[in-house]
Amino acid sequence: MIPLSKPAPASAGITGTWRTYKPVVSLDKCIDCGLCWLYCPESVIDWEKGHKVTIDYTYCKGCGICADVCPVKAINMIPEEA
Amino acid sequence: MSFRLDQLPKKRYVVPGNAACAGCGMMIGWKILGMALGEEAVLTIPASCASVVQGLSPKSGIAMPILNVPFASAAAVATGIAEAFKTLGVKGHAVVWAGDGGTADIGFATLSGAAERNSNILYIMYDNEAYMNTGIQRSSSTPRAAWTTTTPMGKRERKKDVALLMAMHGAPYVATASIAYPQDFYRKLKRAAEVEGFKFIHLHTPCPPGWRFDPAKTVEVARLAVETGAWILWEYDNGKFKLNPPSTIYADKNKRKPLKEYLKLQGRFAHLTDNDIKNLEEEIDAKWQTILALAKTFS
Numbered sequence: 001m002i003p004l005s006k007p008a009p010a011s012a013g014i015t016g017t018w019r020t021y022k023p024v025v026s027l028d029k030c031i032d033c034g035l036c037w038l039y040c041p042e043s044v045i046d047w048e049k050g051h052k053v054t055i056d057y058t059y060c061k062g063c064g065i066c067a068d069v070c071p072v073k074a075i076n077m078i079p080e081e082a
Numbered sequence: 083m084s085f086r087l088d089q090l091p092k093k094r095y096v097v098p099g100n101a102a103c104a105g106c107g108m109m110i111g112w113k114i115l116g117m118a119l120g121e122e123a124v125l126t127i128p129a130s131c132a133s134v135v136q137g138l139s140p141k142s143g144i145a146m147p148i149l150n151v152p153f154a155s156a157a158a159v160a161t162g163i164a165e166a167f168k169t170l171g172v173k174g175h176a177v178v179w180a181g182d183g184g185t186a187d188i189g190f191a192t193l194s195g196a197a198e199r200n201s202n203i204l205y206i207m208y209d210n211e212a213y214m215n216t217g218i219q220r221s222s223s224t225p226r227a228a229w230t231t232t233t234p235m236g237k238r239e240r241k242k243d244v245a246l247l248m249a250m251h252g253a254p255y256v257a258t259a260s261i262a263y264p265q266d267f268y269r270k271l272k273r274a275a276e277v278e279g280f281k282f283i284h285l286h287t288p289c290p291p292g293w294r295f296d297p298a299k300t301v302e303v304a305r306l307a308v309e310t311g312a313w314i315l316w317e318y319d320n321g322k323f324k325l326n327p328p329s330t331i332y333a334d335k336n337k338r339k340p341l342k343e344y345l346k347l348q349g350r351f352a353h354l355t356d357n358d359i360k361n362l363e364e365e366i367d368a369k370w371q372t373i374l375a376l377a378k379t380f381s
Contacts, residue, residue: 003139010099011141018104034087038264039301041109043096049088059098063105063290064298077298 009059015042019062021077027052029074036066036075085265090117093145100135100143105297107287107304108132108208110261115179115206116146118271123177123204124163125149128156128189130181131215132208153188156180157196160203168202175275178205182223183213186244197251197280204274204281207244210289218292225312226365227358229294229350236353240365245284246372249318254279257317257326260286262304266315266326273319286313294349306344308332311366314373323380325373333374335367 005011025036030052037047044056045066055066067075095116102109108131115123125148127133136144151159156178164176180189185207196203212230213219220230222242229236249256255277259267267285274281288304290297307313308329315329325333332338341363345351354362 005137005139005142007097007143007145008141009097011097011135011138011143012099012101015099038087038090038113039110041096041102041104041106041113041300042098042100043094043113044098048092056098061104063300064296065105065300068298069301 014058015061016058019057019060019080021062021064022057022080023055023060023062023064023066023075024078025053025055026074026076029072031072031074033071035069035071039065039069041065085268090268091120093120095120095145097143097145101138102131102135102143103289103291103297105290105300106131107261107289107300108210109135110264110300111206111208111259111267111285111287112144112179114261114264114267115177115271116144118268119175119177119275122173122275123147123175126151126156126160126163126176126178128153128178128180128184129215130184131210132179132181134215153184155192156184156189157192157201157203157205160205161196161199161201164202176203178203180205180207181213181215182207182209182211182244183221185209186223186242187221193248194251197248197253197282200254200279202279204271204283205248206283206285208285208287209244210287210292211241212289212292214289214292227351227354227362229353230292236358243369245282245316248280248282248284249323249376251280253282253318254320255281255318256284257282257319258284258286258313258315260304260308260313260315261288262301262308263315263328270317273317277320292350294352295347299347303344303347306339306347309339310341310344311335311338311370312341312344314370316373316377318380321380323376325377333370335370341366
């Protein structure tokens with residue numbers, strides 16, 4: 001029989017534990033452009049036009065791409081506590 | 083084609099909690115592939131970083147049907163899938179998602195064969211410019227002067243231009259793309275899906291651990307590659323060769339950013355002298371001359 005993998009979250013575990021910096025969104029600065037959602041390599045950013053963004057910290061690896069691409073610098077990378 | 087981000091599908095084709103490194107460029111490309119072709123694509127994946135992300139049995143990090151195949155066989159297997167679709171009357175796209183090693187080196191024979199047969203497949207080469215999955219060994223797609231674990235003094239040979247090679251096979255659709263320009267990549271995937279026959283897209287995907295840069299800079303590095311002219315966006319669509327924005331403006335050498343801005347972010351180029359950089363710039367300019375001549379001849 002051919003071994004089958006089925007799509008499911010956490011195929012590599014709770015990847016949020018990889019994080020050393022945590023992206024925190026200042027929603028008052030957010031202009032609802034969706035670029036962080038578009039570029040997030042982990043698909044952990046939710047975005048609905050008009051409702052801005054939320055981040056799933058269970059799986060966010062803390063790469064910081066969202067903060068880097070944000071045109072208004074509304075995302076800050078905050079060090080995780082040990 | 084007008085393009086609005088909020089009209090893109092919200093379905094997660096990249097499933098959170100997968101095995102990709104933080105800041106992986108390939109995963110950004112994969113998201114766009116899912117958005118563009120969605121349920122209609124069946125992927126064939128040879129050994130690569132991609133096979134690690136989707137193959138951690140019993141779970142997969144990608145919500146698309148995928149067949150894992152030996153290194154050299156991807157294009158041949160996809161050809162079989164395309165033929166099966168045709169025979170069974172199934173509407174679908176046989177897509178290969180392969181790295182530069184599996185394309186430019188190990189998979190090149192079956193790739194060239196599929197292009198020559200004009201098999202009805204879409205081959206996407208995500209190019210992170212070395213064998214990243216096994217520990218950053220050089221491939222024929224590693225650029226000249228780049229450090230890898232097997233080129234500790236910098237690679238001496240130039241980068242193989244696989245997209246041009248595919249265009250020279252006379253394939254109906256060949257394009258280059260970059261993860262910094264998802265809209266352009268999305269449009270090219272949609273266009274490729276309409277074309278009958280062999281399609282090839284060469285996607286530039288920076289790799290933070292392999293290129294030695296901060297994972298937050300993946301998109302920035304990819305964008306600088308285009309803005310400095312080191313990576314050129316073009317498409318060859320049924321005999322017509324043209325540059326795509328934003329590369330169109332970089333045909334004028336003076337509009338390009340200095341190559342140093344792209345190189346200095348990456349540790350793999352940290353050993354370069356100003357003279358080395360000048361030589362690389364000359365090589366890039368020679369590449370532009372070729373591309374511009376092609377765009378003029380096949381306009």
